[in-house]
Amino acid sequence: MREKLEKYYSFVFEKELLDEIVQVGVYKKLRENELLVDLGDKMKGVPLLLEGAIKIVREDKNGEEILLYFLERGDTCASSFASAISNGKCGIRAIAEKESEIIFLPKEKLDEWLVKYKSWRNFVIESYNIRLNEMMETIDSLAFMRMNERLYKYLTDKAQIMRETSLNTTHQDIAYDLHTSRVVVSRLLKQLENEGKIKLHRNKIEILEF
Amino acid sequence: MREKLEKYYSFVFEKELLDEIVQVGVYKKLRENELLVDLGDKMKGVPLLLEGAIKIVREDKNGEEILLYFLERGDTCASSFASAISNGKCGIRAIAEKESEIIFLPKEKLDEWLVKYKSWRNFVIESYNIRLNEMMETIDSLAFMRMNERLYKYLTDKAQIMRETSLNTTHQDIAYDLHTSRVVVSRLLKQLENEGKIKLHRNKIEILEF
C-alpha cells in the first residue's frame, strides 16, 4: 500500500500527510463490478483510488441509469466527501469497472487535515473542481450532442480510463450507461464501424480511431 | 452591507469571520441582466450572494447555451471558488436574473480562512455539495425528462428563485435556457395552459399550479 500511495500521491501530499494516511487508511481491493457506494449510502469516509477504474452513475425513481463519469487512479469521489463530512446521503452509485485498489480514509480525519495540510486543502478543492467539470462535460454531451457523438465519446473516454484500445462490453451495457436502448446502440455502432472508427466483435469493441 | 450579511449569514459564519468579511469584502450591486462572470474568466475572488438571483449557464463551441442552475441569497458560486483558488479558468457564465447584491471576497483570504474557521470550511464544502447536487438534478432533467416536464420544472423552479408567481420572460428566452427552439416552447406552453397549470400573457407567464 505504501508503495502505490507513494507512486501516485507523493507529488500531491506532504510527507507527514502520507504517513498519516498509511496509519489510518484502510486498504481495500475491489473485484470487477463490485459495488463501492450505493444510492442513499451514508459514507463513513472517502475512497482514494490507487489503481483501477470506478464508474459513477445516477439513477432516477424508475430505476433508470445514466453514467456521470469515471474515476481513475489519483481521483477521489467528491460526492462521498460531502456525504461523509456532513453525514448526508450520497446521491450516486459507484461500481468498479475493473479490479481496483482503494484506500479508505475515515471521515474523522477529513476536517482535521483541512486545517493541518495545505496539500490536503488543495487536493479536496481540486477534486471538487475536477468533478464539477466532469459533470459539466456530461451536461454538454446530453444537451448539445446527438446519440452517435455521445456514443463515440463514451467509447473513447472509457478506453482511455481502462487503458485499453478495446472494450469488453455488450451493446446492452452501453445502452444502460447512455440511457438509451440496445437497438439504438447497435445501429449507431454499426454506423461507426462503417465509418472505420471501430471494429465490432461479440462482447468486444475495438477502437481504431481516437 | 453589515446588516444584510448578518441577516443571511450570521447563522452560517462565526462572529470573527463576519468581521473579517466586512473588512475585506467588496460590496457590489448588480443590475438586472448584468454579467457577473463570463466563460474563461479568471476569478480574483468569489461572490457571496446577499440578495437577488443569478443564472449560471454553460455554452458550447457553437455559442449554444444551456441553463445549469440558479443561485439565490446565501449561495456562492462553487465554480468561481475553484477558479479563484487554483488560478484556473471559469467554465460558466453568470448573469443577474434580477437586481442583486453580492459581496466579493478576495481570493487571498479563501485558503487562509479554511485554516482559521470551521464555519468557513463547512460553508465551502456545503456549497460544493449543493452545486454537485444541482448539477445532478440538471443531468436528471436532461436524461430522464421530456421537454414538457423540463419546461414545467423550469417555470416552477424559476418562480421560486425569483420569489414571484409570474415570470416576465419571452418564449425565446426560455428556449435559450432549455436549449430548444422557440416554436417548441410556445407549443408546450400552450399545452400547459390547456392543462390549467399556467396562464399565458405577452411577456409574462402566470403559474397557477406548483
Added chain:
DNA sequence: TAACTTATGTGATATTAATCACAAAGTAAT
C-alpha cells in the same frame, strides 16, 4: 394612424430516437 418591431400561434415536413418484433449468430450446458 401608419409603419415597424417584437412576440406568439400554428400547419407542414423532416429528423432523431424509442419501441416492437423477430431472425440469425455465437456461446455454454447437458
Added chain:
DNA sequence: ATTACTTTGTGATTAATATCACATAAGTTA
C-alpha cells in the same frame, strides 16, 4: 449434437423534437 441462452442485426412503426414558413397580435415610434 441438441438445446437453451445471450448477443447482435435489421425492418417497420411510432413518438418526440427540430425546422421552415408564414400569419396574427400586441406594443412602439414616427
